[in-house]
Amino acid sequence: MNAKIEATPDNIGVAKIKVVGVGGGGSNAVSRMYRDRLPEVEYITVNTDAQALVRSDVPIRLRIGDDTARGLGVGGDPEKGQACAEESRDEVREVLEGADMVFIAAGMGGGTGTGAAPIVAETAREMGALTVGVVTQPFAFEGRRRMKHAEEGVARLKDKVDTLITIPNDRLLIICDEEVTMESGFRMADNILRQGVQSIAELVTVAGEINLDFADIKAVMSNAGPAWMAIGSGSGDNRAIQAAEEAIQSPLLDVSLEGARGVIFNITGGSDLTINEVHQASEVISGVVDPEANIIFGMVTDMKMENEVKLTIIATGFPAEDGSINLADAETVSADSPDLDIPPFLRHHPAARRRMRGATAATAMD
Template identity: 45%
Template sequence: DFPICIGSSVTRGLGAGADPEVGRQAIEEDCDKVSKQLQDSDLIFITAGMGGGTGTGAAPTVAEISHDQGALTVGIVTEPFVMEGSPRMKNARSGIAELKDQVDTLITIKNQRLLEVCGRDTTLQDAFLKADEVLMQATRGISDLITIPGMVNLDFNDVRTVISKGGDAIMGLGEHSGEERAVEAARKAINSPLLEDVSIAGAKGVLINIAGDSNLTLYEINEVMSLINEESGSDAEIIFGTVIDDSLAENIRVTVIATGFNVHKNNEAEPPAREQEEPTQQDVEADPLTIGSPVLLGNGNGGTSLDVPTYLRNGHSIPQEHQEHQEPVRPAVGDLDIPTFLRRKMNAS
C-alpha cells in the first residue's frame, strides 16, 4: 500500500466537509504525487463512495490522470442511501456522470439495495461489510481473470477488449453447489441484488470467468455459456475463461462483467438535410394563385418557373380597375406548357 495524503493545505488534515469542490481542490494540490504513483500501470481501479466531498470531487481527477497515462481505467463506486437526503444523492449522480467521462467503464453499486439483501437484525457494521465485499468482488473478478492461469486462459488483452467498450457496466458473482450448480451460479451472477436493476441484455461486451473443482465438466461450462448468451443477445462480444480451483470444493463460481451500456454517442454524424422537393401537381392545385397581390414563385431550386406569367414573376398585380371587370382566371395544370400569349388568346375567345 502507498497511501497519499492529499490537500493538506486545503483541508488542514480534515475531510472535505461533504463539498465536492473541496475534494477536487485537494486532489489537484497533490496530483503530481498521484501521477507518479500511477506510472507504468496497465490497469487501475478507482473505488469511491459518491455523494460526499472527497470521493465525489477527487475520483474524476484521479481517473483523468490514469487515463492520460494510457492505463485501462475501471471505476467502481457506490451510490448513497436514499435516507441520506436528496442533496447528497444529487452530488453523487453529478460526480458519477463526471467520472463516467474519464474511465473506460464504470460499475455503480447502490447502497440502497443493502436493505433488500440484509435482514432486520443485520448490524450496521455487517451491512457495510457487505457493500465492501461487493466492491472487492468486482475488483477481484477482473483481476483474477488476468492473474490466475486457467484451463481456458484469459489475459490482459482479453480484459481490455471488453472493458474498452466504454459506458456503464454491471458485474455479478454467483456461487452454487449441488444439482444444477452451473445454471444456478450463472443465474445468481446475472441477477445480483446489489447491482443495477437491469439485465445484461444490450451489453456490447461480456467477460465470463467460470471456476470450479477438478470435477468441472464441459457440459456445465456449456450450460453457463448458453444461459449468458441467451440473456445478453447475439450482438455482444463474449470472452470466457475457466479456472480449476479445488478450494471451491463442490461449488462452481461464475463471474460476469457486462460492459457497453449507455455509451455516449457524441460522434454520430448529423443526418443530411432533406432536399426541397419540387412541387407536384397536387401541390399546385392546393395552392391557387391570388390575383391582386404580389406573388413570388419558384421551381423549388431557387430558379423562377417560366410557366408563370411574367407580370406575376416580377411581383406585379393586376390594376384594381381591371379586377372589377375580370374574374380570376387560373390556367389548368395541363395548360402550363402552352405559351402565355397563346393562353391569353384562348381565354379571350
C-alpha cells in the same frame, strides 16, 4: 541462420494492475482487498484525512491536498475534494506510474471520493492505463444532499473512465433477509465494492485452465461506458446453471444484462469442473445478451471448491439509460415498503420474491 534465444523475465507479458481507493469508502474497501490481496496487484489508498490514512494497513498511502485540507478532510465538500486532487495531481501521477490497468474504488456522495475520484481517473487514463471505476451510491437514509452529490460525482466520473460499475447501496436492503445495523450495512457496501474490483483483477492475474489475458479484458472494457458485474455460485448437479442464473438475477448493480454486446465471464470450480458445465453456463448467459455479443470466458480450477462453482460476469456495450436505476426514485421508498417496485429483471431473486410476497400479504390484510 542462427536464431538468438533469450530468457524472458518473469514480469514480461504480465499486466500491471493498480487498485486505488479514494476517500473513506474507497479506502475501506481497498483495505479489505489488501487483507486478501492478489500478489500481482498493487493497492493504494488516497485520502485528505491524515488520521484515516494512518489507520490503513495498505502500504502505499497518498495524502492529497495538504495546502487545501491540511490533513483534516474536506467536510463532505466535493468541490474541496476536487481541489485537493488537482493540487496533488503530480503525486497521483507518480503512484500510478507504469500501470496497465487502474481500478478507482470510491463511495459517491462524500467529499473526497466524489470530488477526487474523477481527477485520479482522468490522470490514469491520460497515462494510457485501462481505467475502471467501481463506486457505491448512498443509502436513501443518508439524505437528499448526499444523493445529489453522488449523482453529480457519477456524472463527472463516467466521462473520465473506460468503464464505470455503479453499486446502489439501497439494493443491499433488497437481498437482506433481516434488518441490518447501520454499521453492518456500510460494511456490506464496502464488501460489495471489494468483490467488484477483486473479481475482475482475478480474471487477469489468477492462472486458469482457460486463461483470460489482458487483451481480452481490454477488448470488452475499453471505452465501454456503463458496465454490469455480478457474482453467482452454485453446488450440486446443476451448479453451473445455478451460478449463471444467480449472477444474472443479482440485484446489486446498476444495469440489467439484457442487450449487452460485450461479455466476459469466468467460472471457477474444483477438479471435477467440466467443459460441458462451462457450456451450460454460457448457454444461460448468451440467452439474455445481444445475439451479436462478443462473449469471452475463462476457467480456473480451485481445489478448495469441490462440488461447487463461482461465476463472475462483466457485461458492457449498452447505453447508460438501459436498465439504469434512478437514484431520485430510490430515495422515495424504503426497502421494506409494500410500495417497493422490484424491477422485472430482479423479480426472480429469492429475497426479492420474499419481499413481494410479504407486500402482497400485507395488502390483502388491509
